[in-house]
Amino acid sequence: GGSSSFSKAGGLGAGHGSRALIEALGDWQHIRFTDGGNLSLTGGSAGQRAWAQIYGSVNEQRIEGVVQNGSSGTNPVITLTGGSAGGAAGEGNSAAITMDGEGSSPLQVLRAASLTLTSGAGGTDNSATVTAPKQSIDVVGTVRLQAGGSAGAGGTRIGGPGGASPSSGTSLSMSVGGDFVLQGGNVATAGSAIGSAGATTNGVPTNISLNVGGSLQLLTGNGQGSRIGSPAGFAGGGTIDVTAAQGIEIAAGSAIRTTGSVALSTTGTASSANIVLGGLVEAGSGNFTTASSLSSVSQSGTLRLTGGTMSVTSAGFTQAGVVELASGATLRRTGGFTNDAQGVISGSGTVDVGAGTLSNLGTLRPGGAQAAGVLTVAGNLALGTSSRLEVELGGTKAGTQHDQVSVTGATTLGGTLAVPTLGNYSLPAGQSFTMLVGGTAPAGNFATQNLAPTMTGTVSGANYLLNLEVACQGVCWDGGGDGWSWTNPHNWTDDTLPGTDSLVYINSPVAQVTLAGSGIIIKGMNSVAGSSLTLGSGGSLTLAGSTTTSNLAGALTINGGALTANGAGLVLNSLSLQAGTLGGAGNVSVLGTFSATGASATINGTGTLPTAGTSAIDMPSPS
Numbered sequence: 001g002g003s004s005s006f007s008k009a010g011g012l013g014a015g016h017g018s019r020a021l022i023e024a025l026g027d028w029q030h031i032r033f034t035d036g037g038n039l040s041l042t043g044g045s046a047g048q049r050a051w052a053q054i055y056g057s058v059n060e061q062r063i064e065g066v067v068q069n070g071s072s073g074t075n076p077v078i079t080l081t082g083g084s085a086g087g088a089a090g091e092g093n094s095a096a097i098t099m100d101g102e103g104s105s106p107l108q109v110l111r112a113a114s115l116t117l118t119s120g121a122g123g124t125d126n127s128a129t130v131t132a133p134k135q136s137i138d139v140v141g142t143v144r145l146q147a148g149g150s151a152g153a154g155g156t157r158i159g160g161p162g163g164a165s166p167s168s169g170t171s172l173s174m175s176v177g178g179d180f181v182l183q184g185g186n187v188a189t190a191g192s193a194i195g196s197a198g199a200t201t202n203g204v205p206t207n208i209s210l211n212v213g214g215s216l217q218l219l220t221g222n223g224q225g226s227r228i229g230s231p232a233g234f235a236g237g238g239t240i241d242v243t244a245a246q247g248i249e250i251a252a253g254s255a256i257r258t259t260g261s262v263a264l265s266t267t268g269t270a271s272s273a274n275i276v277l278g279g280l281v282e283a284g285s286g287n288f289t290t291a292s293s294l295s296s297v298s299q300s301g302t303l304r305l306t307g308g309t310m311s312v313t314s315a316g317f318t319q320a321g322v323v324e325l326a327s328g329a330t331l332r333r334t335g336g337f338t339n340d341a342q343g344v345i346s347g348s349g350t351v352d353v354g355a356g357t358l359s360n361l362g363t364l365r366p367g368g369a370q371a372a373g374v375l376t377v378a379g380n381l382a383l384g385t386s387s388r389l390e391v392e393l394g395g396t397k398a399g400t401q402h403d404q405v406s407v408t409g410a411t412t413l414g415g416t417l418a419v420p421t422l423g424n425y426s427l428p429a430g431q432s433f434t435m436l437v438g439g440t441a442p443a444g445n446f447a448t449q450n451l452a453p454t455m456t457g458t459v460s461g462a463n464y465l466l467n468l469e470v471a472c473q474g475v476c477w478d479g480g481g482d483g484w485s486w487t488n489p490h491n492w493t494d495d496t497l498p499g500t501d502s503l504v505y506i507n508s509p510v511a512q513v514t515l516a517g518s519g520i521i522i523k524g525m526n527s528v529a530g531s532s533l534t535l536g537s538g539g540s541l542t543l544a545g546s547t548t549t550s551n552l553a554g555a556l557t558i559n560g561g562a563l564t565a566n567g568a569g570l571v572l573n574s575l576s577l578q579a580g581t582l583g584g585a586g587n588v589s590v591l592g593t594f595s596a597t598g599a600s601a602t603i604n605g606t607g608t609l610p611t612a613g614t615s616a617i618d619m620p621s622p623s
Helices: none
Strands: 005-009 020-024 028-033 038-042 052-056 060-065 077-081 095-099 107-112 114-118 128-131 135-139 143-146 156-158 170-176 180-183 192-194 206-212 216-219 226-229 239-244 248-250 255-257 261-266 275-277 280-283 285-290 296-299 302-305 308-313 316-319 322-325 329-332 336-339 344-347 350-360 363-366 374-383 388-390 404-407 411-413 416-418 432-437 448-450 455-460 463-468 503-506 512-515 519-522 524-527 532-535 540-543 549-565 569-583 588-590 594-597 601-603 615-618
Touching (some): 020 028, 038 052, 060 095, 077 107, 077 128, 095 107, 114 156, 143 156, 170 192, 180 226, 226 239, 261 280, 275 285, 285 296, 302 308, 302 329, 316 336, 322 329, 344 374
Parallel strands (some): 020 052, 038 077, 095 128, 128 156, 248 275, 255 280, 275 296, 296 316, 308 329, 344 363, 363 388, 374 404, 388 416, 503 524, 512 532, 532 549, 540 549, 569 588, 594 615
Antiparallel strands (some): 432 463, 455 463
């Protein structure tokens, strides 16, 4: 009774196991304060295992203020401090409140006026921890976890199992009336954490619910940061739900990490009630929410989504960090947002902006670095002047061998297009890659294109293609004239029209050549896939080389013109005879689709016309 202080300190000697201990081996352990006071545990400053500990082993452990004579008791001020020196790996001079929870429904309950955990200033494994399989912690004032300079596992931690239950995860419900600060330490392994430690989290859930009346800060020391959830390298699922009235800050070097969901929200109305993400948030799904119309979410660290949907609901949203989207993961910001000049969005997931626009001033990296994938924008995409779009090529299949951006709405091109290769991939001549699939035809163009010397980029319908030219053999199409006219000499190499002795090559997969109003005789010709040749009204083409075989891998359309094939043979990928004449003494074969329709379509000559694909013929009978 009365205002009291309770202090336990580990031994000061240089021996092994000089410790202070309050232990309950029965079904429960209750430590009650009727009028506040202080509960202080301090690890020893020499030797090993010179720890100060309150330990309960079975079902229930309670430390709290209680009702006395009809009035409520005042909760104590709880302070745990790791030893300033000494300790060894696995045998640190620690301070701890812990329970193993060997019973059927273990529960640790702490009620405190304030709670401070400080790990040792030196030594090894001189930690300060509050651990149990299931915890309910209520603090009226402030909570501070301060890591120091103790090496090894010499940090501070709330959450996770005691020593006899390594396979159980973290189950923590915690309410804090004031501010909650986690501060990293001065050596590489001394961090502050809410969650289980090390391998105990591998594959087991981490369920954490925090309700903070002030602000929550995860800060980084000179050597180590703070975390909520799983430690790096040990995957654990579960739910992390954090509400802080006056703001949430995750500093660079600190992290919130789970394979489950993360929900961060602020409830205050002040403009300072922001969510500031400067470190790492790794999650499968969740949401970032602010209540105030004056507050915002700012992301300058790394947001790594492994699956599911992460929604951002706030008055403002600034993205200037790294967003990594695994396949199946979605970042949703209805109405759109800007990826700032420092920002990077990468991976094979989806950015969902609804009817809004993703305005990119930074870097878009489909698939991620040195990995092929499809990055989807559900909504509109606008590439600004500082934008950089990186599309890696490692094969002909989008998503598995080369990168692609898929946009459901409108696309505006701009900034820089960079196209590196994956590994030692050799770009095949004549190949075309669809690097952007749009909902409508892209507007604008890239100001800078970092492409291979034989590569060109062009809009084709709603898509943007990367095309590789074939080395010129004969008189080749270079498209340097006015559009697609055969009869413009500037469209051909050396600005010279093909003549009777010319072997013509349409070696651009985007060329759409039209011959109309003129009769042309050449030796023979070839074309690459993706190209097309249309013989329009008054346009006739004769292949006259008797020993020359021609091969058109592109499409051929006869619509009012005439083709006379007198060579050794003509192989067509496809043929559409709409009006005009196909004739000659040579043989013509069609590997793909063949259609001959219309009252003015004519086939004559002395050669053969075998077809290997689908054929549709609807022509007038001979008179």
